[in-house]
Amino acid sequence: MVWKKKIEEFLKSGEAFIPVYENSVGTSVKLFFKDGSTEILNISCNSFLGKLLNYFGTSIATNRRRYGNLIGRKQQVPIALSYGVILVPFSAREPIGRQARTGWVLAKEIHSFIKKSPSKTIIQLSAHQVPVFHSERFCFEQLKNARCIELCFGEIHEPHRKSWIFSAG
Numbered sequence: 001m002v003w004k005k006k007i008e009e010f011l012k013s014g015e016a017f018i019p020v021y022e023n024s025v026g027t028s029v030k031l032f033f034k035d036g037s038t039e040i041l042n043i044s045c046n047s048f049l050g051k052l053l054n055y056f057g058t059s060i061a062t063n064r065r066r067y068g069n070l071i072g073r074k075q076q077v078p079i080a081l082s083y084g085v086i087l088v089p090f091s092a093r094e095p096i097g098r099q100a101r102t103g104w105v106l107a108k109e110i111h112s113f114i115k116k117s118p119s120k121t122i123i124q125l126s127a128h129q130v131p132v133f134h135s136e137r138f139c140f141e142q143l144k145n146a147r148c149i150e151l152c153f154g155e156i157h158e159p160h161r162k163s164w165i166f167s168a169g
Contacts, residue, residue: 006041007055011085015125018092018103019045027100034109036127046100049087056081070152071145076102078146080153084108086146090123090132090139105130107146113139 010017016032020040029045032038041048053059063079071077079087085106092103105123114122114129115136123130123139132139 003051004055007052010052014106015109015128016103016105016123016130017045017048018130019100020093032125032128032130034126038128044100045103049104052081052087053079067149067152071148073145076142078107078142078149079104080149083154084150086150086153088142088146090130090134090142092130092132094133101133103130103132107143107150110143 010031010033013034014031015034017029018032020028020030022028022040025042027044028040028042029048030038030040043051049060058079058081060077060079064074064077067080068074068077076089078089081087086108087104088107088110089102089104091101093101105125109125110123111126112124113136114124116122116131118135119133121132121134121136121139123132134142
């Protein structure tokens with residue numbers, strides 16, 4: 001499979017990706033797209049995330065180091081990939097052994113949160129609803145953290161981007 005094409009397709013029209021368990025395959029990743037479609041790839045969610053991070057030349061460790069202290073978290077730190085492309089982590093399924101349970105949602109695609117119970121919330125995207133195992137308050141905090149990281153990302157990279165734009169023109 002040509003992963004670069006799948007990554008670019010997700011970046012162009014994706015909303016979220018979560019780990020799922022398929023009976024005949026095992027752990028896979030389910031991609032949610034703006035047109036209402038979904039796609040299941042025969043790759044783990046963590047591997048898909050790794051390929052996505054590699055595409056942007058970053059890593060989870062780099063983002064945790066850079067932005068974790070900013071928001072006061074060591075785990076489930078949103079990841080800044082580019083301007084306006086911030087991935088927000090949520091627990092998207094019950095843990096199955098040692099398999100991943102974290103799903104990732106593009107912050108700009110989140111429309112609202114619907115509280116189902118004290119520990120379950122539905123994330124409303126433009127074409128999908130993704131259930132997560134967090135309180136509504138935690139979900140709002142994650143969105144706030146993503147916005148804070150996005151502003152910090154811009155502050156770090158804006159001077160370099162401006163000098164590049166002006167020197168190219």
